[in-house]
Amino acid sequence: MVRLTSLVRTSGCAAKLSPKDLDSVLSDIPLMRCDGLLEGFEHSDDALVYDMGDGRVLIETVDFFPPMVDDPFTFGQIAAANALSDIYAMGGDPKLAMNLMCFPHCLELAIMKEILLGGMDKVREAGAVIAGGHTISDSEPKYGLSVTGFAKKNEVWYNRGLKEGDVIILTKKIGVGVVNTASKVDEADESSIKDAIASMTTLNKRARDASRGLDIHAATDVTGFSLLGHLREMAKSSEKTVEISYHLVPQIDGALELAKFGFLPEGAYNNREFISPDVSFSPDIKREEEDILFDPQTSGGLLLSMDRENAEIFLSRMKDTPASIIAEVKEKGEKLLAVIP
Amino acid sequence: MKSVDAMGLSCPEPVIMAKRALKDSPDGIEIKVDNVASRENVSRYLEAMGLKVSVEERRGEWRITGRR
Missing domain, CATH: 3.30.1330.10 (PurM-like, N-terminal domain)
Incomplete structure (x- = not known):
């Protein structure tokens, strides 16, 4: 074949x-x-x-x-x-x-x-x-x-509407762009490929359904413009700053290592060039950790902004999925996005 | 030092070419690329393999050198 x-x-x-x-x-x-x-x-x-x-x-x-x-x-x-x-x-x-x-x-x-x-x-x-x-x-x-x-x-949810004090939940892992790039030349582990395919074929229906009755202030999905690209759109249209805690971002096992070894798709560099003027990175964030945040996702998860109380209910409905709180919404600062360890 | 021409190729091919060349020539390689993603990815690969990397630009092409 x-x-x-x-x-x-x-x-x-x-x-x-x-x-x-x-x-x-x-x-x-x-x-x-x-x-x-x-x-x-x-x-x-x-x-x-x-x-x-x-x-x-x-x-x-x-x-x-x-x-x-x-x-x-x-x-x-x-x-x-x-x-x-x-x-x-x-x-x-x-x-x-x-x-x-x-x-x-x-x-x-x-x-x-x-x-x-x-x-x-x-x-x-x-x-x-x-x-x-x-x-x-x-x-x-x-x-x-x-x-x-x-x-x-x-x-209806729009990508604008972030409120100060909100938390932002990401419902799928990131890193599929890197894994897809590496798998083209047989450099990705079977388990990483399996994980990426399982993630990409999962409908965001369950995440949407788990939000029923909750007060969602803003939403979007993560695709080609990367996690930071889509968070930037939310922050920009809401006139807020989003602070991302890197260690909370769910990732496909092995993706970070592949990023370190240069298996980034071209889109990751386009994303970095366009988005990085609006991002402040803590000096403790390594280059490959930055890279994975710019990795273009295919069929990525939803980003949902809500208060903590609603977030807890949402996460209790999303047990056994990678859904996690990854960021907080702050008053608009100097940059639209801030990444802390 | 082994020289590799990865002009006109897009990722991840140049990284794989660098990987193969480094197997034959473990002390260092030189690789020519013509796009930013290849320049960045090959540099990342060579650095991750523990080499010292330098990049020279001339008219839209980059010559990346990695040495032990």
Whole structure:
């Protein structure tokens, strides 16, 4: 069987355009508005939000990327879990999805079928349906979904809304970008790869469900712009400073060692260049520890901001998962983010 | 000292080339790369292997030297 990852230059969310380049383009594109549009791209949020006028909002997102694993079914599962995550990150329920597929004409069609079945598997688990799609012949395979979901208007989460004194919970481990990069050249341990795949194929549905009835002040998910990149967006749009306690950040075993040995995806350096002016690192944080915080994640966890009381209830519902409090929200200081040991 | 040309290659290939070259030439290697991620990753690899690393830039390419 062909190795899917050998066909592509970059993989997963590490294939995202650099945040700096994207920012420079979007800053010249006028915002389009219409009645009912509650969220466009102005706050770099995870999805658009449209007021249905009946107490509900429609949430819409699109996400696709090249493979980060060799098994086509697993790739389909990961791409779908990643696309569905944007709906969960807004507090919504995914309902409808469409496939987006780019596929090389020289590859066996059985591979495409497996990718689609993997995607369908996760969409079904999410309680949604796939009802169409679009396929392009391309030199590199890519797959993902556009997803439509719904939420009650007063229950939507935005990435803005951090309150001073809040704690921020991360629901999955970081380090999958590094592990994916190393596994392309067989340098990652089997156990790290297994851990990364288990994490990437996990829907953020459980984390969203565990938040039911709790007062969530802000939320997003961690993907290609790294843990620090997505925390930066939250801090910036909320006009607060987020203090991250490095030792509390859950990580895939072995990822830090791989970062130390230079198995960082290119996206990690793009992220560092764009984000680091807004970060103060304690001098006790080692370079590889900084690096892993800039590592692009594929299908990463949710970041949820709430007070401590709510956080304890949330964590009690998320036992046996990596969910942990990793940061505190402070009054806006000199930098948007501060990393302490 | 062994010289390696990793121009035009993207990560993680240059790191693997550095690793192979270092096996043949354990006292030090020189490797040419043409992008920031490769420069940083190869430097990290050589440092993690206990080598002293220096980087020389000329016109969009970097020559990384690692010595014991």
